[in-house]
Amino acid sequence: MNIHPTAIVNPKAQLASDVKVDAFSFIGPDVKIGSGTVIGMHCVVDNHTTIGKNCRIFTGAVVGSIPQDLKYKGEKSLLKIGDNNIIREYCTLNLGTGDGGLTQVGDNNLLMAYSHIAHDCIVGNECIIANCGTLAGHVTIEDKAVVGGLVAIHQFVRMGTLSIVGGCSKVVQDIPPYSTCDGHPTKVYGVNLIGLKRADFSEETIDGLKRAYKILFRLGLTVSHAIERIQKEIPPSPEIKRLIKFIQTSERGICR
Numbered sequence: 001m002n003i004h005p006t007a008i009v010n011p012k013a014q015l016a017s018d019v020k021v022d023a024f025s026f027i028g029p030d031v032k033i034g035s036g037t038v039i040g041m042h043c044v045v046d047n048h049t050t051i052g053k054n055c056r057i058f059t060g061a062v063v064g065s066i067p068q069d070l071k072y073k074g075e076k077s078l079l080k081i082g083d084n085n086i087i088r089e090y091c092t093l094n095l096g097t098g099d100g101g102l103t104q105v106g107d108n109n110l111l112m113a114y115s116h117i118a119h120d121c122i123v124g125n126e127c128i129i130a131n132c133g134t135l136a137g138h139v140t141i142e143d144k145a146v147v148g149g150l151v152a153i154h155q156f157v158r159m160g161t162l163s164i165v166g167g168c169s170k171v172v173q174d175i176p177p178y179s180t181c182d183g184h185p186t187k188v189y190g191v192n193l194i195g196l197k198r199a200d201f202s203e204e205t206i207d208g209l210k211r212a213y214k215i216l217f218r219l220g221l222t223v224s225h226a227i228e229r230i231q232k233e234i235p236p237s238p239e240i241k242r243l244i245k246f247i248q249t250s251e252r253g254i255c256r
Contacts, residue, residue, distance in 0.1 A: 007039075016053075031064065034083070047095055048076060052083035052107070060090040067094045067119035069137060077101035082109075082125070089113040096120045097137070112149070130167065142177065144199065160246050162195045174250045176216075177243050178209050186255045188217050201239070208234050212243060217256060223247060 002020040003009055009021060012029035020038045021027060027039070028046035034053035039045060041059045049064030057063060064079045066072060077096040084107055087093070091111050096102040097119045105117065106125040115129045118136050124143035129135075133147040136155035141147070145159045148167035153159070160177030170184045180192045191209050211234050216226045227244055234240055247254055 028064070047079070049079045049081070049095075051081045052085070054083055055081065055085045055087065057087045058089045058091075058113075061087050062090075062092045063087065065092065065094055067097050067137070069097050069119055072097050072119070075099040075101070077103075077119075079103045081105045082107035084108045085111070087111045088115070091115045091117075093117040094119045106143070118155075124161070144195070145175075146195070148182075154252075157252060158246070158250070161242070162192055162199060164192050164195060171255070173252050174246070174254045176254050177246050178239065179213070179255075181255055188213070188255050190217075205237055205239055208237055208240055209243070212240060216247075223254070 001015055001017055004021060004023040006023045007021045007025045009027040010029040013027045014032040016033060016035040018035055019033050022039060022041040024041055025039050025043040030048045031045050032050045034051060036054040037051055039057050043057055043061045045063045047064045075098055077098060079093055079095050080102065082105060085105060088111060090113055094103060101120055103117060103119055103121050105123045108126045109123060110128045112129060112131045114132045116134045117123065120138045121135050123141045126144045127141050129147040130149035132150045134152045136153060138156045139153050140158040142159060142161040144162045146164040148165050148169060150168045151165050151171065153171040157171055157174055159175040163175045163177055163179045165171060165175060165186060166182030169182055169186045171186045175181050178192050178196060180189050181187065182189060191213050196206050212230045215229050
């Protein structure tokens with residue numbers, strides 16, 4: 001291990017042999033850190049936090065702090081971070097709430113400076129949360145989603161795969177998969193064409209999603225009637241099925 005002399009690493013912490021910990025950082029006793037991970041200067045990694053392989057955590061990040069939730073009474077709760085994540089300067093990631101509560105971040109994510117991941121959030125894989133992106137408690141971000149800078153997401157909101165929310169937006173309802181959204185409060189503006197093309201979706205799949213979004217958001221139908229029409233008029237595909245299931249399981253309703 002490459003641990004700077006000014007860093008404090010509790011002897012009970014479990015660090016892989018090639019973990020690097022820079023100056024003035026603190027690693028708590030219940031922390032586990034995987035191979036190749038680098039902890040920058042003035043960072044805090046504490047409580048029951050597990051960090052995977054090849055992560056980069058930059059100056060001043062606070063990882064595994066207790067929830068900012070008055071219901072939390074010191075129960076044993078967890079933060080799990082996967083592999084190949086970049087956590088930039090002064091990000092904050094909290095534990096879950098309740099006994100065994102879990103906050104989870106997947107693999108290959110970029111959390112830009114000052115991002116906040118609150119208690120019990122689930123962040124998938126290959127997501128980007130831009131500077132000062134803020135997730136309240138129990139938010140779910142599916143794979144390959146993009147949260148713009150200064151975006152605030154209300155508790156219990158879900159954000160679907162390959163969706164994108166523009167900077168400074170206020171998100172109070174679920175963001176459908178494959179969508180481009182923006183505003184205060186957030187509204188859907190269409191399909192995330194750039195994201196879909198970068199992900200190598202076929203023209204047929206993209207065309208089906210565009211038709212589905214027109215039915216959902218441009219014809220003035222209720223959500224249930226729009227879904228019925230999508231199922232009748234658009235050939236089924238995994239993406240269309242995922243979109244429909246996401247909407248049908250929404251508890252807060254979707255942005256429209």
